[in-house]
Amino acid sequence: MGTVNYYIFMQKHKNRLRNIVSLVLLVLLLLLQLHAFSQGKEANVWYFGQRAGIDFNSGSPPVTLLDSQMSAGGGGSSGSASIADSNGNLLFYSNGLHIWNKNHVFMQNGQDIGTLSSQGAMIVPIPGNNKLFYFFNYIWEFSVFQYHFQYSVIDMNLDNGNGGVVASQKGIRLFNNSSNHLSAVTHINGQDVWVLAHKYYSDYYYAYLVTADSLHHTPVISQVGSVFDASSGYMKISPNGKKVVSAVQQSPLAFFDLVDFDNETGIVNDQNMVHDASGNYYGVEFSPNNSKLYIKGTGKLVQYDLDAGSPQEILDSEVEIFDGGYQGALQLGPDGKIYCSMGDAYLSVIHQPNNAGMACGFEEDAIDLEGRLTTGGLPSFIQSYLNDPSFSTQNNCLGDATTFEITETNGIDSVFWKFNDFPNQPNDTSTLFSPAYTFSNAGIFFVDLTVYSGLLEKTVTQEVIIHPLPEPELGNDT
Numbered sequence: 001m002g003t004v005n006y007y008i009f010m011q012k013h014k015n016r017l018r019n020i021v022s023l024v025l026l027v028l029l030l031l032l033q034l035h036a037f038s039q040g041k042e043a044n045v046w047y048f049g050q051r052a053g054i055d056f057n058s059g060s061p062p063v064t065l066l067d068s069q070m071s072a073g074g075g076g077s078s079g080s081a082s083i084a085d086s087n088g089n090l091l092f093y094s095n096g097l098h099i100w101n102k103n104h105v106f107m108q109n110g111q112d113i114g115t116l117s118s119q120g121a122m123i124v125p126i127p128g129n130n131k132l133f134y135f136f137n138y139i140w141e142f143s144v145f146q147y148h149f150q151y152s153v154i155d156m157n158l159d160n161g162n163g164g165v166v167a168s169q170k171g172i173r174l175f176n177n178s179s180n181h182l183s184a185v186t187h188i189n190g191q192d193v194w195v196l197a198h199k200y201y202s203d204y205y206y207a208y209l210v211t212a213d214s215l216h217h218t219p220v221i222s223q224v225g226s227v228f229d230a231s232s233g234y235m236k237i238s239p240n241g242k243k244v245v246s247a248v249q250q251s252p253l254a255f256f257d258l259v260d261f262d263n264e265t266g267i268v269n270d271q272n273m274v275h276d277a278s279g280n281y282y283g284v285e286f287s288p289n290n291s292k293l294y295i296k297g298t299g300k301l302v303q304y305d306l307d308a309g310s311p312q313e314i315l316d317s318e319v320e321i322f323d324g325g326y327q328g329a330l331q332l333g334p335d336g337k338i339y340c341s342m343g344d345a346y347l348s349v350i351h352q353p354n355n356a357g358m359a360c361g362f363e364e365d366a367i368d369l370e371g372r373l374t375t376g377g378l379p380s381f382i383q384s385y386l387n388d389p390s391f392s393t394q395n396n397c398l399g400d401a402t403t404f405e406i407t408e409t410n411g412i413d414s415v416f417w418k419f420n421d422f423p424n425q426p427n428d429t430s431t432l433f434s435p436a437y438t439f440s441n442a443g444i445f446f447v448d449l450t451v452y453s454g455l456l457e458k459t460v461t462q463e464v465i466i467h468p469l470p471e472p473e474l475g476n477d478t
Contacts, residue, residue, distance in 0.1 A: 040085075040086035040087070040088075040410060040411030040453070041056075041057065041084055041085075041086060041087060041088030041334070041411060041453060041454060042083055042084050042085070042086065042125075042381070042382075042385055043056075043083075043084070043333070043334050043381045043385040043386060044056040044057050044084050044088040044334055044454070044456075045057070045065075045082055045084045045088065045090045045093075046062075046082055046331075046378070046379050047065070047068045047070055047080060047082045047093040047100075047379065048070075048072055048078075048080045048082075048341070048374060048375075048377055048378050048379050049071075049072055049078065049080075049341070049369075049372060049373050049374040049375045049376075049377060050071050050072070050372055050373040050374075050375055051066075051068040051069065051070060051071060051372050052065075052068060052345075052369045052372035052373065052374055053065030053066070053067070053068045053372070054339075054347070054367065054369075056088075056333060056334050056335060056454075056456060057088040057454055057455070058455055059335075059454075059455035059456060060333075060335035060337065060455075060456055061349075061366070061367060062333070062335075062367065064367070064368060064369055064370050064372075066370060066372070067104055068093070068100075068104065068372075069100055069104045069105070070093060070094070070095050070098070070100055071095065072095040072116065072120065072375060072377050073095065073116040073375065073377075074375040074376060077116035077117060077118070078116075078118070078120075078329070078341075078374075078375040078376040078377030079095070079096060079116070079117050079118050079119040079120025079121070079180070079329075079377045079379075079380065080093065080094060080095050080096070080120040080121070080377055080378070080379045080380070081093065081094050081096075081120050081121040081122055081123050081379050081380050081381070082094070082123075082379045083123045083125075083133070083381075085130065086130070086410075086411065088454060089102070090102045091156065091163065092107055092110075092123075092154070092163055093379070094110075094113075094120065094121045094123075094135070094137070095116060095120055095121075096113075096114045096115060096116055096117050096120040096121045096137040096138060097112065097113065097114060097115055097116050098110060098111050098112065098113065099111075099113060099135070099154075099165065101159070101162045101163050102162065102163075103162060107154070107159070107162070107163055107164055107165060108158055108159040108162070108163070108164030108165065109164050109165040109166075109167055109170065110154075110164070110165050113135075113137065113152060113165065113170065113171060114137035114138055114139050114150065114171070115137075115138055115139055115140040115147070117137070117138045117147065117180040117231070118180035118181070118231065118232045118233055118234060118377070119180055119181065119182045119183075119234060119235070119377075119380050120137065120377065120379070120380060121135060121136060121137040121182075121380065122135075122136040122137075122182050122183070122184050122195060122380050122382075123135055123136075123154075123381075124136065124184055124193050124195060124210050124382065126210065126212065127191045127192055127193065127210065127211060127212045128191070128212045129212070130156075131155060131156040131157055132153065132154070132155055132156070133153070133154040133156070134151050134152075134153060134154075134195075134210055134215055135151060135152045135153070135154050135165070136149070136150070136151045136182065136195055136197075137150060137151075137152075138150065138178060138180065139171060139173075144177075146176060146177045146178075146200065147177070147178045147179070147180065147200065147231060148173055148174075148175070148176045148177070148178055149173075149174045149175050149176075149178040149197050149206070150171050150172055150173050150174055151172055151174060151215065152165050152166070152169055152170045152171055152172065153165070153166045153169035153170075154166070174197075174206070174208065174217065174219070175197075175199065175206060175219070177199060177200045177201070178197055178198065178199060178200055178231075179197075179198045179199065179200045179228045179230070179231045179233075179248075180231045180232055180233070181197065181198040181228065181233065181234070181235035181246050181248075182195075182196070182197050182235060182380065183195075183196050183235045183236050183237045183244070183380070183383060184196065184237070184380075184381075184382045184383065185237040185238075185239070185241040185261075185263055185382060185383045185384050186241065186263065186382065186384035187209070187241075187263055187264065188241065188263045188264040189264075190408070191211075191212070192209055192210060192211045192212075193209075193210040193382060194207050194208070194209060194210075194237075194241075194263060194266050195207070195208045195209075195210060196208075196235070196237060196244065196261070196266075196268075198228050198235065198246065199228070200228060200231055201227060201228065201229055202223075202227060202228065203223055203224060203225050203226060203227050203228070204221055204222070204223055205221070205222045205223075205224065205225075205244075205268040206219040206220075206221055207219055207220040207221075207222070207266035207267075207268070208220075209266060219266075220265065220266035220267060222267050222268035222269065224259060224268050224269055224270040224273075225246075225257045225259050225268070225270045225273055225275075226248070226255060226257050226275060228246070228248050229248070230248050230249060230250045230254070232248075232249045232250050232282070233246065233247040233248045233249040233250075233254075233281065233282050233284075234246070234247055234282065234283050234284050234329055234330070235247075235284070236284050236285055236286060236383060237261055237263075237383050238261075238286040238290045238383065239286060239288060239290060239332070239383045239384060239386050239387035239388070240290045240387055241261060241263030241383075241384065242260065242261060242263070242290065243258060243259070243260060243261060243286070243290070243293075243306070244257075244258070244259050244260075244261045244268060245257070245258045245259075245284045245286070245293060245295075246284070247281035247282050247283065247284050247295060247297070248281070249280060249281060249282045249297075249327065253277045254277065254279065254280045254281055254297070255275060255276060255277035255281065256275070256276055256281045256284065256295055257270075257273060257274070257275050258273065258274035258275075258293065258311075258314070259272075259273050260272055272310075272311055273311060274304075274311045274314050274315060275311075276315060279295070279297040279298075279299075279300065279302075280297045280298040280299070280327065281295050281296070281297040282296060282297055282298070282327035282328060282329070282376070283295070283296035283297075283327070283328050283329040283330040283340070283341070283378075284296070284330060285330035285331060285332055285338050285353075286306075286332065286383075287332075287338070287353040287354045288332060288336045288353065288354065288386060288387060288388040288458070289354045289388045289460070290306070290387075290388075291305070291306055291307050291354060292304065292305060292306060292353055292354060292355075292356070292360070293306055293314075294321070294330055294338060294350065294353065296325075296327065296328050296329070296330050296340060297327060298326070298327045299323065299324060299325070300320055300322065300323050300324070300325075301320070301321045301322040301325070301340065301362070302318050302319065302320050302321060303318070303319045303321050303356075303357065303360060304317050304318055304319075305317035305356060319356070319357045319358070321350070321357075321358065321360060321362045322348070322362055322364065325340075325342045325343075325348070325364075326341070326342045326343030326344070326376060327343070327376055328340055328341040328342050328343060328374070328376050329341045329376060329377050329378040330378070331378035331379065331380075331381075332353070332383075332386040333386070334385070334386060334453070334456055335456050335458070336353070336354075336386075336388065336458045337349050337350060337351050337352075337353065338350040338353045339367070339378060341374040341375075341376050341377060341378050342364075342365075342374065343373070343374055343375060343376050344365075344373060344374065345368070345369045345370070345371050345372060345373055345374075346364075346365035346366070346367060346368055346369060346374075347365075347366060347367035347369065347374065348362065348363060348364045348365060348366055348367075349362070349363050349366040349367065350362050350363075351363060354388075387408075388458065388460050389406060389407070389408070389412070389449060389451045389458060389460055390406075390407045390408075390460065390462065391404050391405060391406050391407060391447075391449055391462060392404075392405050392407065393405075393464055395436075396464070396465060396466055396467055397466070397467050397468075397469065398439065398441065398442045398466055398467065398468050398469050399438070399469060400438065401436040401437065401438045402436065402437055402438070402439065402464070402466065403434065403435075403436045404417065404434060404435050404436070404437070404447075404449075405434055406433060406434070406449070406451070409433060411453050412433075412451045412452070412453055413452050413453055413454065414431065414451075414452045415431060415432075415433055415449065415450065415451050415452065416429065416430075416431055416449075416450040416452075417429060417430040417431070417432075417435055417437075417447065417448070417449055417450075418447070418448040418450075419437050419439070419445060419447050420445055420446055420447060420448065421437075421439050421440050421445060423440040423441070424439075424440050439466045441466070442466045442467060442468035442469075443465075443466060444463060444464070444465055444466075445463075445464045445465075445466065446461050446462070446463055446464075447461065447462055447463075447464050448460070448461050449461075449462070
């Protein structure tokens with residue numbers, strides 16, 4: 001049994017000895033395992049930059065926080081990570097060098113855990129366990145002038161519930177000579193998590209699978225795309241786990257690559273690669289419905305339409321959204337908006353990132369950080385936390401009660417459906433999670449689903465086709 005597996009096993013064993021678990025609780029725990037990957041409010045509290053922070057728990061726009069003790073460096077060393085529990089309560093945050101707990105003091109055994117970098121760190125809960133976390137970051141080895149990719153285990157039971165880094169599971173090397181590019185997304189099974197990194201001065205992607213039992217140390221390695229001849233820049237997997245975009249800055253020819261990702265196998269492929277080397281790119285982000293790509297470099301923010309067609313057609317769809325500003329990171333928020341770091345004491349915001357062109361609603365200096373500087377970076381999260389909600393339907397024939405099922409309900413407090421069936425208005429709504437609705441006629445309907453999580457809300461619209469009844473087949477006259 002591996003060391004991490006043994007540690008997890010011992011924690012579970014101790015918990016069983018301390019508690020007499022009733023049959024009902026066992027059933028609840030089993031149900032929790034089935035929905036082990038929560039998409040609640042884990043990304044609601046952000047810490048970044050020079051002691052900057054924002055909190056989405058009170059709604060959108062977020063509230064500025066002034067309690068951070070973290071300085072995340074500047075330029076290509078400005079990355080960070082933070083995480084809250086499923087109710088939006090801060091657990092801990094980091095700049096990759098140190099970890100601070102919810103009380104804004106150094107976490108037990110959390111000092112000098114790595115180094116500053118573009119993306120700082122990535123925090124991944126162990127599926128089905130809300131007390132144990134994998135913490136991925138980088139260590140700088142001066143003698144060989146290289147970053148190395150590593151992980152540690154954080155146990156929130158330590159230090160009287162404030163959490164601590166497990167001494168025997170601190171700074172475990174995964175591979176040498178890494179770039180600073182790092183992202184994570186849920187496996188297609190909805191429980192496990194893929195963590196994606198990249199080797200420096202190579203075209204190798206390393207995908208590590210996190211399951212309830214362990215971190216699988218043997219990565220899925222994909223040799224695709226361009227050689228990353230610089231360490232700095234951001235990498236993001238799309239919220240639906242289908243695309244990967246990376247900006248490689250400060251290389252002789254700064255560029256971005258957009259490639260495909262398979263969140264079932266962890267394989268990256270470049271069959272449909274989009275590549276551009278015309279800008280000094282740094283920050284990257286997808287819209288919550290996965291249809292738009294945003295790239296931020298020195299001097300401009302651009303949008304690409306991922307539904308435009310071929311790689312060249314995607315490149316040709318470029319729209320300049322903003323001219324000017326610092327290189328800066330981009331980060332999708334739990335409110336469905338994209339936040340833009342400009343290196344100053346404000347965050348700019350893309351209010352409707354699913355919309356094409358200038359209809360995306362870019363607003364410069366929208367969030368006042370009250371004197372705290374962004375320094376270019378924003379926190380990294382598991383991208384699946386930020387995916388737009390979606391739903392499926394059954395019984396789509398006229399006269400049937402069409403049933404609606406939300407794909408993922410974790411973290412959703414309440415819902416509101418608007419079926420937009422005009423002959424039936426105002427009786428074409430529902431607040432049930434899984435409603436059944438009988439449409440008045442056949443045709444195409446654009447159904448709105450609004451989900452509420454705390455004080456945040458998101459609305460998505462999907463096309464629903466109601467088929468007419470088949471014409472009866474009459475026999476020949478006799």
